[in-house]
Amino acid sequence: MKRSFVFCALLLAVAAPATADTPIEEGLAWFPRVPGPGDQRYLIHTNHCSDAVGVVGPAAALSLVDADEGRWRLDYQADTLLCGTPPPFESLMAMAIPDAVGGVPVHVIDIVREHLSNDALDASWTTRVPERVGVPPSIVGTWLAAGHAEQGFLITLTQRGEVAVSWNTYGGDGTQRWLSGVAPTADNASTFTVPLVDTGTGTFAGTSQTPDAATPWGSINVQYMECGMLQAAWVPDPEVGLPFGGAVFQQLTAPYSDPCNLEAWAQSQQAVVVPVEVDAGP
Incomplete structure (x- = not known):
């Protein structure tokens, strides 16, 4: 049985602050930077030259690769059309990362991205889901x-x-x-x-x-x-x-450098949040 998790697309007119403790490939970062016990974790992908309204392609899918390692595969598509129109708009795609799916923990994610535009190549890489902490900086x-x-x-x-x-x-x-x-x-x-x-x-x-x-x-x-x-x-x-x-x-x-609420932070940046469903299952 598949489960659905929220995938959000944000349209921004400003640069997104870095939120990762360690470098994550291909423009991805974690939000919040240090998640607390009850905080939702998001993987955020930034497109730096898109003024297209529809920046998210077909629904993303999270599928199990190795239950022992907690390794999952995330497939999604990104639309980078209409680049080069100054000033460039920033676009963010944020996917909620669950602790577990069907009882299997989510520790490592193999990410596979496909661009919808014809002038970009597919990309894939691996990243580790950040550990939660008891008291995150966002308590300040x-x-x-x-x-x-x-x-x-x-x-x-x-x-x-x-x-x-x-x-x-x-x-x-x-x-x-x-x-x-x-x-x-x-x-x-x-x-x-x-x-x-x-x-x-x-x-x-x-x-x-x-x-x-x-x-x-x-x-x-x-x-x-x-x-x-x-x-x-x-x-x-x-x-x-x-x-x-x-x-x-x-x-x-809350401190500006450590936001923990995605929607509240997006609103402070005059961003629009569009929820998109993500299928996940073994």
Whole structure:
């Protein structure tokens, strides 16, 4: 039995940023560059000189080559007609890459491309599907929970694999509080716990020493779920006098260099997304 996966064609008027950790042949790159546990992976192919509206040929097909190696063959056609009209438009074709098809993992892809134009040769090459990570770079940004637009998280990652969290919220007396902390992340783990401190009260622009020293507040556990979504649970220390709780947070801003949502990124580039079905099966 065959399965269908979404294949998207994007028409762009700007150059696409490189999204691959390692070079991938024939103009292909991975999107997102480092996929998280719930993020869809896409193979993106760029045509650099096409102003044709129909840049995708007949439906692509993914077929099994070697189940032990998780090797699959991808056949598709690309239309590169109408080249040379300045300024050239960029066209992207993005195919969703599943973790497995019919229980067989997808680790290696033998790609076979056929140009629909008469002035180009067929091409074939092999690439390896990127490994997922627990916490991808796309987690960096600001996060808000529904119904709580007046407060939220700012999350950043360090080069040492640590995650820094700043939580702008309120104390039990209703005053604004700034809670912050840094903690390491574990390889391939989408959940991390950060101990938080309350920075206390202060004065504007640091014109004098902060009256109250930072004090331990408790901790917050964060689980990266998928692009633009995380689950947070907080456990205040008993002396703080606040209840534990949790909420689902949506990403308000994401770093431009590490987008994780294909459609949202395409819209930011004023691109048009056209879904095309791709057949896949043993």
